[in-house]
Amino acid sequence: MPRAGLTGDRLAEAAADLADEVGVDGLSLSALARRFGVAVPSLYAHVSSLRDLQVRVALLALEESADLVAAALAGVSGRDALTAVGGVWRTYAREHPGRYAATRLPLDPAAAAASAGPRHADLARASLRDYALSDADETHAVRLLGATFHGYAALDAAGAFSHGAPGAPTSDDTWERVLDGLDTLLRSWETR
Amino acid sequence: MPRAGLTGDRLAEAAADLADEVGVDGLSLSALARRFGVAVPSLYAHVSSLRDLQVRVALLALEESADLVAAALAGVSGRDALTAVGGVWRTYAREHPGRYAATRLPLDPAAAAASAGPRHADLARASLRDYALSDADETHAVRLLGATFHGYAALDAAGAFSHGAPGAPTSDDTWERVLDGLDTLLRSWETR
DNA sequence: GTCACAACCTAACATCCTTAGGAAAGCGGT
């Protein structure tokens, strides 16, 4: 019988795809084993538990999204930088719901420090350079952006912006308005 | 043998407490049955499935939090109103993590419409009355507040604001700054 | 070619959700 050629990385990638298809809650070792035509316990040679698999997906998604943010951020600044970073999260959450949800999984401190999380923080900081904020304000701003972008993605994904009144503005409209708002907000923070 | 006296409402309330203790993912019919000293299938007389139980917890939490928001909003306006609404969400998420997480559970359109969700929207709208926004802008603002508050609560709960550098500002500091920012942002939207 | 390691398997168990059907508690009416 030929081997399936499993590795931890291949499993993580397949798990990420699976999570995108069936949701992060639908991600199971059984489904993953089925996808590879393999018995469930075989996975334990490469992954120590379901939780471990979820963490691997989270790390993968954090790396992937950090790369996207870095690329989108090349050569732009000010409001364009906000648009770039926010846009990445918004489309990533829509196109890769499972990966995105994994991104929100709480990691233990060691794993968090070794993840692309800090890189995200650095990128967010870089995107704010144009606003000339103090160190503390930059931290506040990074958190504000994180909260707003992630909250927006979450509510949007939950359909909170679609099942409203018929004449209500679209989510895209609001998105633009939010970016405008953040831009003016941050400008008002500028140290002078 | 005496009866335990179960009802759908009592189950939902106990389930909410349980979710607060062990997390919304730890909420299980088995644990709930154990808590009542009852066999698992007995629950099916009052609840049609695990999913149904989760939905009941979500509805309960939405009602509860809407009451809190309404109370906090009595007699205040402007920045104080923002503080009130945001504060409710922030403390609710911290003190009742399971209930709060249930709040984020996607409901089907019918359930969503019958829930306290619309009341939350109305309350958010009311909290913005002082800013004299156009109808469309009010909708944008409600969404912005929702995204920011929920995103903040989620990141805070995930510990994103605690495992940073040693000298970093506290989450409370950032919270104040965020409220200030939203206030100036909304003021800049005012129709003149 | 053979040897060692890793990949993969079967067997087994615990936990969970769910359905089907039976017993008994409590309430009404007589």
Added chain:
DNA sequence: ACCGCTTTCCTAAGGATGTTAGGTTGTGAC
């Protein structure tokens, strides 16, 4: 006080999952 109906709660059973233990067998290194 007794009888019957409804509802509560039970046992029995089945299916899905995660996890561990221990055995085979493919595959590359020598």
